[in-house]
Amino acid sequence: MTPQQGGAPATAPVVEFQGISKQFGAVKANANVSFKVRKGSIHGIVGENGAGKSTLMSILYGYYQADSGQILLDGQPAPIRNSQEAIQRGIGMIHQHFMLVDSFTVLENIMLGVEGAMVLDTKFKEAEKRLRELGSQYKLEVDPNVRVEHLSVGAQQRVEILKLIYRGADILILDEPTAVLTPQETDSLFAILRVFREQGKTIILITHKLQEIFALTDRVTVMRAGTVVGEVDTASSSREAVASLMIGRSIESTLSRGPYQPGAVVLDVAHLGLQDAQGVKLLDDVSFQVRAGEIVAVAGVSGNGQSELLEVLAGMRLPSSGQMQYKGQALPYAGRRDADGLPAVYRSLGIAHAPEDRLREGLVKANSVALNTLLGHQHEPAFASGWLLNPQAVLAHAKKLIQEFDVRPTDPTLRVGLLSGGNQQKVVLAREIAAQPALILIGQPTRGVDIGSIETIHRRLLALRDAGIAIVLVSVELEEIRVLADRILVMCGGRITGELAAGDFDTTRIGLMMGGVTQAIVP
Incomplete structure (x- = not known):
């Protein structure tokens, strides 16, 4: 069955973009964008991070005003001055970062x-x-x-x-809606969207996941560097063709990795527990080890202790019980009343942390890209003399990371809040990896990141693993875990319900463990 079967007839355009351009300072987010969205269809928009997808949809939603061009609704010019007017016109939007x-x-x-x-x-x-x-x-x-x-x-x-x-929106805009959903939640959302299409509603889906495009949409518009570079009916196209349009090159289906040769134990977690102020157990008797040169991935439905585990390991929260050793030495949290100052101590020991929520915990939106590449390292002699930063050293460092991690735009003085979500993620990862840690704690490394950047990030992590770095990875993307992990821990209700070697990867088995079935066995 093709995506269109079962849906309402896709005929007249309900939305039409005519020559839309939008610029933020020197950054051209949209440049003469024109295409149509058929009524009663699911229309995909894909492109690399920074391609202008979210900006264009924010213009349709009235959040931004176009510098030039116009939007037509049902064939009539429809200036939308703010989000309230968009809502009144039956347009609803779910943003990538929650509003x-x-x-x-x-x-x-x-x-x-x-x-x-x-x-x-x-x-x-x-x-x-x-x-x-x-x-x-x-x-x-x-x-x-x-x-x-x-x-x-x-x-x-x-x-x-x-x-x-x-x-009750009739035109639904969804910007990376599955970035934080489990596979089961994603399937449920897709079922809802298909029902909406059958009811005659129009859905515009921004996503970097090509499997979602080909599972759900009728037509897809491909953007690159703020312009439209292609538009195809998904039923008559392929993932490879769309990926090539997105990034201007082919994507490798497999990534090279060295043999699995784990070294000495870097992190040893024993009987770790965490309770909140009401006495609710957020982590319950969690024990595992991570060795040099391996990636240990933690899978589970969001909200089952993975986030709290990373926060404790990174020194952001104090455990209620248990022990943690780093390179054979106890981590210095015993006897503390709070975690104030611990993250800095952990960084000095060689522990890096890329948090799950980059905007709340990994970046200062109002600061420049350059300053954000220094967070946690701003007092190091290479960048400062006492409390005074060396602007030249800071800029040189930022430019180097921008080039190495392909951060776009390339201006280090640009406010990081103006970057797309994927490029913000690159800034966080670049900063943490550049510190040359022995242990990296990473939460949702490719959330909201485009297919080309996912490949780049995965290559980086595998190269670090091959270089002997120990990595703890938390991800809700089972495909990401399959590609990267040497060992897989599954969590449910704050406990580890199972462990798998990479060679034993099984989606059904992992899914059962995620539901609390300990060491699930699938016949």
């Missing part, structure tokens, strides 16, 4: 901006009832009364989806 107020509840976030003139108490009760119905109907259950700041990343994604469904 939620952390201190608000789920219900308050969904009602924000659409409260209406009714008595709020009555309105909120009606909204809560509707929200619970939608959550149950689409298997997107989330407590309407919990604060967003207490939700896992995956649960926050569900809130964004529910918000869009609740507002």
